[in-house]
Amino acid sequence: MGDGPILVVFGTRPEAIKLYPLIHALRDAGTNLRVVVSAQHREMLDQVLAIARIVPNHDLDLMLPDQSLDQLSARLLTELGRVYDAERPSRVIVQGDTATAMIGALAAYYRKVPVAHVEAGLRSGNIHHPWPEEVNRKIVGAIADQHFAPTDTARDALLRENVPADRIWVTGNTVIDALHATIARIDAEPALAAGIAPLLARLEGKRIVAVTTHRRENFGAGLEAMAHAVRDIAGRPDVAVVFPVHPNPNVREPMQRILADTPDAHLIDPLDYPNFVALLRGCELVLTDSGGVQEEAPALGKPVLVMRETTERPEGVTAGTARLVGNDRATIVAATAALLDDAEAYGAMARAHNPFGDGQACARIVDVMLRG
Numbered sequence: 001m002g003d004g005p006i007l008v009v010f011g012t013r014p015e016a017i018k019l020y021p022l023i024h025a026l027r028d029a030g031t032n033l034r035v036v037v038s039a040q041h042r043e044m045l046d047q048v049l050a051i052a053r054i055v056p057n058h059d060l061d062l063m064l065p066d067q068s069l070d071q072l073s074a075r076l077l078t079e080l081g082r083v084y085d086a087e088r089p090s091r092v093i094v095q096g097d098t099a100t101a102m103i104g105a106l107a108a109y110y111r112k113v114p115v116a117h118v119e120a121g122l123r124s125g126n127i128h129h130p131w132p133e134e135v136n137r138k139i140v141g142a143i144a145d146q147h148f149a150p151t152d153t154a155r156d157a158l159l160r161e162n163v164p165a166d167r168i169w170v171t172g173n174t175v176i177d178a179l180h181a182t183i184a185r186i187d188a189e190p191a192l193a194a195g196i197a198p199l200l201a202r203l204e205g206k207r208i209v210a211v212t213t214h215r216r217e218n219f220g221a222g223l224e225a226m227a228h229a230v231r232d233i234a235g236r237p238d239v240a241v242v243f244p245v246h247p248n249p250n251v252r253e254p255m256q257r258i259l260a261d262t263p264d265a266h267l268i269d270p271l272d273y274p275n276f277v278a279l280l281r282g283c284e285l286v287l288t289d290s291g292g293v294q295e296e297a298p299a300l301g302k303p304v305l306v307m308r309e310t311t312e313r314p315e316g317v318t319a320g321t322a323r324l325v326g327n328d329r330a331t332i333v334a335a336t337a338a339l340l341d342d343a344e345a346y347g348a349m350a351r352a353h354n355p356f357g358d359g360q361a362c363a364r365i366v367d368v369m370l371r372g
């Protein structure tokens with residue numbers, strides 16, 4: 001390994017949330033670490049960078065409106081390649097399954113630079129769900145020489161793909177580190193999460209259902225069915241839906257069209273992380289197709305109905321705190337009603353449970369990286 005810097009490379013909101021505690025931990029440990037953001041996301045990335053007080057060394061500012069996968073991937077490859085040639089890194093760190101993570105690993109491989117993969121080994125077993133993330137993860141897994149698996153299930157998936165056991169470390173998911181740190185910060189400084197407070201105060205007396213959606217495989221009919229389900233749920237007199245809408249135009253358009261006239265479906269802009277954590281803490285249950293939210297909700301004791309056919313995060317389902325409900329309108333509405341109307345069913349799911357980590361993932365990763 002050369003003596004160049006370690007480059008940590010990311011571009012979207014969830015990568016930033018899951019990597020910022022590791023960036024701080026590696027810097028505290030004295031490593032020569034430089035931060036490269038593709039800005040595959042712009043506003044949602046900047047929200048996290050501001051809260052996490054991270055100033056990138058390189059910002060490629062790549063996001064285009066309604067970007068296609070090939071356009072994004074091609075620009076990532078040439079632009080990240082240029083940064084790697086200038087920085088001559090000794091190692092690259094990527095997280096998860098985005099286009100930035102996959103191309104960040106590929107550009108390193110083309111230069112024979114070793115890659116560490118944070119959140120390694122998640123597999124749904126179906127390359128079309130989630131799409132394109134399942135294949136992105138497999139590509140990073142084929143390239144990486146350090147695999148930081150969040151759970152034993154993830155480690156076992158890597159072993160089945162012939163990753164050597166001594167290149168896998170089960171660390172927990174760094175999202176739990178981020179969640180714990182954020183809760184501690186909100187508790188010390190409530191103003192950090194004051195943005196969502198007026199809406200929650202206005203909805204006092206209603207039961208809050210938090211909703212997020214954005215998956216590409218659901219664009220079109222899937223998202224429309226989810227919107228209709230949300231309309232049915234928000235039509236209940238005892239419920240208010242709070243729905244921070246992803247800025248992707250393929251998400252915004254159907255949600256605004258179908259939910260515009262539903263008084264208790266509150267469509268809002270994406271929340272910064274402390275305010276979103278406050279929403280999760282204040283809600284009764286969560287409806288989502290997000291990966292990260294599936295990991296956070298069980299940690300907060302909130303039942304999560306996963307609007308997907310498959311999940312690469314089965315630990316919540318196994319623990320009984322998450323349930324797969326797909327994207328069929330009637331199924332989503334019935335599963336939500338079953339929780340809202342049956343205290344016993346609700347109680348069985350609303351147990352704080354943390355199958356995804358103990359908040360010490362970053363310390364474990366730093367330990368391995370310092371040993372080389």
Ligand code: UD1
Binds near residue numbers: 012040097248
């Ligand atoms: C991406 C990731 C997905 C991840 C998700 C998290 C890929 C292929 N997809 O999906 O794995 O789960 O991020 O949210 O890597 N946009 C904005 N402002 C922003 C962010 C997005 O306007 O801050 C809009 C733009 O029009 C952009 C579009 O959303 O073109 C899509 O962004 P993109 O990163 O390509 O895909 P996501 O669907 O966000």
Ligand code: UDP
Binds near residue numbers: 014175212269296
């Ligand atoms: N999140 C946020 N603000 C929001 C919605 C979500 O900060 O308005 C956080 C959420 O807590 C989680 C992450 O964003 O940590 C999930 O991002 P997303 O659902 O976009 O991506 P995925 O996890 O599905 O890749």
